[in-house]
Amino acid sequence: YSPAEVLHKRPVKPIDVTKIKIGKRIMKRLKRRFAVLPGLRWKSSKKGVIDFVKTYRASLNTLGEIIKIKKSTRIRTKVRLVAFLDISGSMDSYNDWLVRAMYLFSRFDRRSEVFVFSTRLLRVTELLSSTSLEEIRRRLSIYVDLWGSGTRIGYSLKSFLDNYGSMINKNWIAIIVSDGWDTGDIELLRLGMESLRMRVSKIIWLNPHADKPNFRPLTIGMLTALPYVDVLAGTSILE
Numbered sequence: 647y648s649p650a651e652v653l654h655k656r657p658v659k660p661i662d663v664t665k666i667k668i669g670k671r672i673m674k675r676l677k678r679r680f681a682v683l684p685g686l687r688w689k690s691s692k693k694g695v696i697d698f699v700k701t702y703r704a705s706l707n708t709l710g711e712i713i714k715i716k717k718s719t720r721i722r723t724k725v726r727l728v729a730f731l732d733i734s735g736s737m738d739s740y741n742d743w744l745v746r747a748m749y750l751f752s753r754f755d756r757r758s759e760v761f762v763f764s765t766r767l768l769r770v771t772e773l774l775s776s777t778s779l780e781e782i783r784r785r786l787s788i789y790v791d792l793w794g795s796g797t798r799i800g801y802s803l804k805s806f807l808d809n810y811g812s813m814i815n816k817n818w819i820a821i822i823v824s825d826g827w828d829t830g831d832i833e834l835l836r837l838g839m840e841s842l843r844m845r846v847s848k849i850i851w852l853n854p855h856a857d858k859p860n861f862r863p864l865t866i867g868m869l870t871a872l873p874y875v876d877v878l879a880g881t882s883i884l885e
Contacts, residue, residue: 655788656741658784669749669885672883673751677754697718725819726814731751740854749782763792764795767801768790797828798829800828800836800837819849819850824867828867
């Protein structure tokens with residue numbers, strides 16, 4: 647592969663409907679597993695953690711004497727998904743799978759966000775919004791010009807955090823699909839992963855090579871990212 651940016655559009659092949667149906671069943675299982683997470687808001691609860699503010703306020707009614715300990719727990723909330731898919735040259739042989747994954751991730755939830763990247767980042771959420779697989783294929787063929795370029799994962803994450811970071815919080819999980827080859831600034835990747843990990847509840851990394859026997863995440867990109875990853879798995883989990 648090359649670290650250089652090559653603006654390259656490609657005609658996307660027709661999307662396999664049969665594999666989409668299988669993928670949807672898998673996505674439903676994934677959605678059930680992460681169906682709800684502890685949200686940002688709190689509610690009163692007998693089994694929660696001590697709420698010092700509420701306890702103090704209640705004590706004002708008894709001249710400062712604490713009669714009852716107030717407790718609170720986080721309100722459970724539906725999880726959201728943001729996905730980042732590597733379409734650089736080193737991922738060329740997985741292009742058909744990547745297109746199916748884009749579609750499936752966009753259907754995880756009505757607010758799901760999907761991005762592709764190589765030497766830069768591109769938001770494709772709106773391109774995937776059509777109900778027609780043929781229309782999605784046409785849009786991706788016309789508007790995505792990053793196929794087969796170099797890979798700068800750190801720079802792409804920084805672009806996301808700078809431009810879209812405000813839309814995510816601990817109610818979100820992030821899925822990164824990449825083989826971990828990074829020709830960019832590794833420190834930028836570390837900082838990007840660290841910042842992303844602080845904002846979302848979980849990071850799942852899907853590496854196509856993880857399906858192979860004796861796989862070891864030894865690329866510099868994977869070694870840098872791994873401390874911030876909750877789940878490392880192969881792409882076969884969506885097949």
